[in-house]
Amino acid sequence: MESTDARTAPAVIVAIDGPSGTGKSSTSKAVAAQLGLSYLDTGAQYRAITWWMVNNGIDIADPSSIADAAGKPDIVSGTDPAAPAITVDGTDVAGPIRTQEVTSKVSAVSAVPEVRARITELQRSIASAAVQGIVVEGRDIGTTVLPDADLKIFLTASPEARAARRSGELKGADVAATREALIKRDTADSTRKTSPLAKAADAVEVDTSDLTLQQVIECVVTLVEEKRAAK
Numbered sequence: 001m002e003s004t005d006a007r008t009a010p011a012v013i014v015a016i017d018g019p020s021g022t023g024k025s026s027t028s029k030a031v032a033a034q035l036g037l038s039y040l041d042t043g044a045q046y047r048a049i050t051w052w053m054v055n056n057g058i059d060i061a062d063p064s065s066i067a068d069a070a071g072k073p074d075i076v077s078g079t080d081p082a083a084p085a086i087t088v089d090g091t092d093v094a095g096p097i098r099t100q101e102v103t104s105k106v107s108a109v110s111a112v113p114e115v116r117a118r119i120t121e122l123q124r125s126i127a128s129a130a131v132q133g134i135v136v137e138g139r140d141i142g143t144t145v146l147p148d149a150d151l152k153i154f155l156t157a158s159p160e161a162r163a164a165r166r167s168g169e170l171k172g173a174d175v176a177a178t179r180e181a182l183i184k185r186d187t188a189d190s191t192r193k194t195s196p197l198a199k200a201a202d203a204v205e206v207d208t209s210d211l212t213l214q215q216v217i218e219c220v221v222t223l224v225e226e227k228r229a230a231k
């Protein structure tokens, strides 16, 4: 299918949710770049606020300390899919937010309602400022952040496929240990009270276990083009 000219196409809001390692970031960036849309990695925002909490000595085991500090860091996200950027109080944290320490603490921080309220507000204002439209990826975009999104995708994949992908990225990381860590984080994210990881009732579910990344991208691009054509 021929792509619509991004400058004349109606703005489209796309929500892509799912657990870790299902391909959300890679798919969202590629779809946004191909269709001339903005891109927002909401996981990076939760990682950024977690990084700030760790760096400022906040006790991650104490939700009320996290809640009290939730309004302090200034988090700014870039929305260019070719160069996703994230800063906290002006410092580039794109690297530091991917450490094992942040990864192991992010679910506890993101479960705190005050953190979610703050980050959700930020996400909505970024989405509403995206003139051509935006692809927003996370855990609760279709259910809570942008319930009126034009298209909602829920990506899944087997724990084995996800662990193999992640340990490939972490160069030499043990697949079994990576699989356990992923499952632990999924369980925490899916069972928290406030805005858990969940598939929206009107989301299209795509199991990426046996698909190449290119196939997933093509599938989502086609679905977005169909939505745009119907607008």
Ligand SMILES: Nc1ncnc2c1ncn2[C@@H]1O[C@H](COP(=O)(O)OP(=O)(O)O)[C@@H](O)[C@H]1O
Pocket (backbone or CB within 6 Å): 018, 019, 020, 021, 022, 023, 024, 025, 026, 027, 165, 166, 169, 208, 211, 212, 213, 214, 216
């Ligand atoms: N369908 C796929 N097949 C194989 N590898 C994939 C596929 N989708 C993503 N990957 C790879 O898996 C890793 C995790 O993908 P990512 O997009 O970061 O997932 P998520 O954002 O859901 O955590 C990346 O190295 C990516 O290149």
Ligand SMILES: Nc1ccn([C@@H]2O[C@H](COP(=O)(O)OP(=O)(O)O)[C@@H](O)[C@H]2O)c(=O)n1
Pocket (backbone or CB within 6 Å): 019, 020, 021, 025, 042, 043, 044, 046, 047, 106, 107, 108, 110, 111, 137, 138, 139, 140, 141, 185, 189
């Ligand atoms: N919309 C979102 C996005 C992420 N998160 C939290 O942020 C964490 C990191 O998200 P991420 O997308 O960077 O994780 P990966 O899938 O890249 O490993 C998740 O495990 C959730 O705890 C969330 O609560 N809500």
